Amino acid sequence: xxxxxxxxxxxxxxxxxGNRHNAGFMVLDELAARAGGKFKAHKxxxxxxxxxxxxxxxxxxxxxxxxxxxxxxxxxxxxxxxRMIVVHDELDVPYGALRAKLGGGDNGHNGLKSITKxxxxxxxxxxRFGIGRPPGRMDPAAYVLKDFATxxxxxxxxxxxxxxxxxxxxxxxxxxxxxxxxxxxxxxxxGPPR
Numbered sequence: 001x002x003x004x005x006x007x008x009x010x011x012x013x014x015x016x017x018g019n020r021h022n023a024g025f026m027v028l029d030e031l032a033a034r035a036g037g038k039f040k041a042h043k044x045x046x047x048x049x050x051x052x053x054x055x056x057x058x059x060x061x062x063x064x065x066x067x068x069x070x071x072x073x074x075x076x077x078x079x080x081x082x083r084m085i086v087v088h089d090e091l092d093v094p095y096g097a098l099r100a101k102l103g104g105g106d107n108g109h110n111g112l113k114s115i116t117k118x119x120x121x122x123x124x125x126x127x128r129f130g131i132g133r134p135p136g137r138m139d140p141a142a143y144v145l146k147d148f149a150t151x152x153x154x155x156x157x158x159x160x161x162x163x164x165x166x167x168x169x170x171x172x173x174x175x176x177x178x179x180x181x182x183x184x185x186x187x188x189x190x191g192p193p194r
Contacts, residue, residue: 004054004171005079006031007070009088009111011145012060018147021063023089023129023163024111026156028058030164044072053171055079064110067118074119085125085170086115087163091140093130095152098163100170100178101126108140125175127166129159 008028009021016022032039032049039047039058046069049056055077059069074084092107093099103122106112116122134143148156162182169178 002083003077003079005074005077005084006054006056006167007084007086008058009063009066009086010058011063019145020089020131020148021144023131024087025058026160027087027163028056030160031056031167034164044076045069046073064114066111067114070115071118081119081121081124085127085167087127087167088112088129089131089144090128091131091133093128095130095132096155097130098166098182099128100166100175100182102175125170127163129163
């Protein structure tokens with residue numbers, strides 16, 4: 001059976017760990033915990049955990065260079081782009097919502113831009129972790145490098161867990177079934193899931 005490559009996007013270093021831009025790393029940490037394994041350094045400049053269905057990877061370059069490590073891993077493990085799932089933060093999806101999709105643009109996300117450029121295709125699966133747009137006139141580049149707000153943090157563990165469910169669903173059941181199940185169940189921050 002062909003394995004999957006799951007790439008979580010983020011920036012390395014403790015100072016970035018709680019940033020909105022590191023939602024991909026958070027989800028990969030949850031998947032690693034579920035697998036009962038620990039990430040190890042890999043020559044691709046990534047932290048990698050090999051599990052039975054998938055190779056979990058966190059590129060340890062900065063976000064805008066994520067494509068290089070992801071491509072090295074895809075080549076090393078002989079994984080085609082259609083067997084890759086990229087987990088990333090998404091400004092154009094409201095906080096509390098998760099979206100699975102195949103292909104599309106990068107919406108100014110430097111990690112996606114790098115992966116698309118290096119792989120030469122947009123046709124890979126994405127799990128978009130909604131972070132919403134910044135308030136007022138805040139620069140989106142500054143917003144993504146801030147930690148989740150206190151009010152957001154009360155739901156963060158639930159959303160990270162749910163995003164890990166989305167990744168597992170994509171591998172086991174495919175895109176359409178996953179979209180039908182998870183796109184209907186956005187978290188309503190002012191109330192229970194609807």
